Amino acid sequence: LKDKQLYSLDMGSLVAGSRYRGDFEERMKKILKEINTRGDIILFIDEIHTLVGAGAAEGAIDAASILKPMLARGELQTIGATTLDEYRKHLEKDAGVGRRFQRVIVDEPSVAHTIEILKGLRDRYESHHTVTITDAALVGAATMADRYINDRYLPDKAIDLIDEAGARLRIRRMTAPPDLREFDDRIATVRREKESAIDAQDFEKAARLRDDEKNLMVEKAEREKEWKAGDLDVVAEVDEELIAEVLATATGIPVFKLTEEESQRLLRMETELHKRVIGQEQAIHALSQAIRRTRAGLKDPKRPGGSFIFAGPSGVGKTELSKTLAEFLFGDEDALISLDMSEYSEKHTVSRLFGSPPGYVGYEEGGQLTEKVRRKPFSVVLFDEVEKAHPDIFNSLLQILEDGRLTDAQGRVVDFKNTVIIMTTNLGTRDIAKGLNLGFSNADDTKTSYERMKAKVNDELKNHFRPEFLNRIDDIIVFHQLSKTEIIEIVDLMLARLDERLRDKDMGIELTQPAKELLAERGYDPVLGARPLRRTIQRDIEDQLSEKILFGDLKPGQIVVVGVEGEGAEAKFTFAGEDKAEIADVPPIVAEG
Structure with missing residues (x-):
């Protein structure tokens, strides 16, 4: 390299303006003659793959063919730069060019x-x-x-x-x-x-x-x-x-140093999650512990931020907790990537998650999971009803859970290290629904009975999933059935959202305690959980409320007080509009559990 000078060759300028056959070749010959005469020039060609085919018209030769003789005789010292993909696509096809260069792989520093x-x-x-x-x-x-x-x-x-x-x-x-x-x-x-x-x-x-x-x-x-x-x-x-x-x-990406404020927020994570998820103390505590461990920097940096199986009956808050976690961690409920695994129960549907192989329809589109995670690397990934997925999907999930990455059909590595993986399942819930047969009361689960229920669900999971899959899960969290007290708290939570919508009309809503209990009783189903409660509120409260507002019985500036008239099956809800000033002492409904 002593007494040598490095010159860069601009292929774009060289080709530009060469209208007639021979123009490009003439320019190349002049450059090569100058290099040969000087003898102290090392030529650097960026994007060297553009040599192959550059300036080639019908019957003409390209730049690579012009350079080959000088390269073979050692009269031209050249350094070229290109990517591995472009090298494989262009230079490897022309064996003569590839043979005249020594390949040096430059790795990422x-x-x-x-x-x-x-x-x-x-x-x-x-x-x-x-x-x-x-x-x-x-x-x-x-x-x-x-x-x-x-x-x-x-x-x-x-x-x-x-x-x-x-x-x-x-x-x-x-x-x-x-x-x-x-x-x-x-x-x-x-x-x-x-x-x-x-x-x-x-x-x-x-x-x-x-x-x-x-x-x-x-x-x-x-x-x-x-x-x-x-x-x-x-x-x-x-x-x-x-x-x-x-x-x-x-x-x-919410990049921040672990400030004192953020530390305090993580320490009171249970309280924040309980604002939207009622009950499930054991589940929320286990989840919070795992997230704190991750945020404190103690987790394996190569694995996802957390991987959990949420087991439990329908309508007890598994999906709601996932949404709440996404909002807590990333400040946005849209950071939840939800996949219904019942759609992936057939063998051929596996390619929809990770992308179709080359030659198949949809190859260019990418996979539904991999593309979403590439666009939102900081997210909560929810595999809903994971037991319904085809067994082949679990083979790919093993790599995500262990290495925090996955290669899609196009060969791109998708990073899962910043995601939290949650899988929900209903396995073993038949025994939970018949809780009395296990020796505990649905209304008030004791710690011992909860542990027995958890053991039963774990046995079901071991029968369904392979050991290497379960071993890669950080924690299996079992949700218990909701008691009547928790259902009443959920009533308060749902009515707080209705109250927020009524504020736009300068109105509000209050329920008496008997009205809350009647709603909880009608909306509570031991098998379906809290999901029927939303339909009950729509049918018994919102439908009647909307009619009274349209008829003009309830006006802006009023608070609607919902009470109960009658008993048993004959009981029905009553609606009375009172001016806000008249009931100032009535405590407002707050959106906290």
Whole structure:
């Protein structure tokens, strides 16, 4: 390499404008003659796969064929760069070109090497953006890019983070303060008044306004000078927090340091989840413990954030807890990717999850699971009624649960390390529904009876799933049936949502205790759980309420008090509208369990 110079060959400029046969070849010959004459040139060709076929018209030869003789004689020293896919697609087909080059695989640098690369580039970005980049920002950019951006490679993705953070800080400094922007409004107002005075031929007023305009311009210039001088004195520093902010904006991933506020929120996770999920203390506690373990950084970094089987009868809160967890962890209920596994009960439906193999219909579309996780890498993935899925699906789930990744049909690796995997099942619930046969009361499960029920469900799971699948699950959480007290709490929760909708009409709703108990009694089903309760509220409360509002019996500014008239099967709900001022002492319904 001593006394050698590196020149880059721009294939696009070389081909551009070559209209007639021989134009391109003539240009190539001139370049090769110059290289041969000089003898100290090493040619660098980026995207070297473009050589194959470049400039080739009918009857003409391409750039690769022109270079082959010189490469064979050793007269041309060349470095080419391309991706493995492009190399395989273009260069391997032309064995003559591939044979004349020595292939060197350049792997992705480690995080430590990336930090060293960023330190070398720091001066360039600091001078370009007129900012200071701290060492912590460089380390943060490398580690966070490696951790959170999975579809690109180091150091490229880390460099982009540094560049964008510097640009963001520079834009913030360039934004004028509000008082400086006010000068523009005031000057524009004075100019309009001056024009009006000239039109009205009030030249004395116009002259006064002209002086006001000049004074404002001088004041603005002084203030602008102060702002720029003061801004130059303040050192603009790109730190780790700004890198995290840029990453969160670009990817939608909630990147944050484990602050004291976040720690407190995780410690009271049970309380937050109980605001939407009634009962199920054991299930919520087990789930919260696992999530705290993950957020504290104690989990295996190669595995998903958590993997759980939710077992229990229908309508006890399994799906609702999954939605609540998605909202708690990622701030959005839409972060839940829900898949009904009864749709994947046939062998051929497995390809719908992970993508069709080459040559089959839908190959380009990707899989329903893999595409959703690629778009939302931070999410809760819910496999609903997982026992109904075809056994072949569990083979792929093994890789997700153990390695936190999955390769789709197109060969792309989809990262599941930032997801929480939840599988719901009804296995063993026949015995839960007949709880008395197991020696416990449905209304008030004791700890001992709950453990016996859990053991029964675990036996059913072992009979249905293979041991290697169950061993990869973090925890199997068994939900118990809801008691009457919990059903009444769910009534409060559902009516709080109805109360929120009525607030748009300047109305509210209150239920007496007998009315709540009657709703709970009619909506409670030991087999179906709390799901019939929503239909009961629609039928007995919302339908009658809507009719009374349309007839004008209930008006805005009133609170609807729902009571009960009659007893037993003859009992029915009554609706009375009272002004809000008259019942100020009635406690409001709150959306907390």
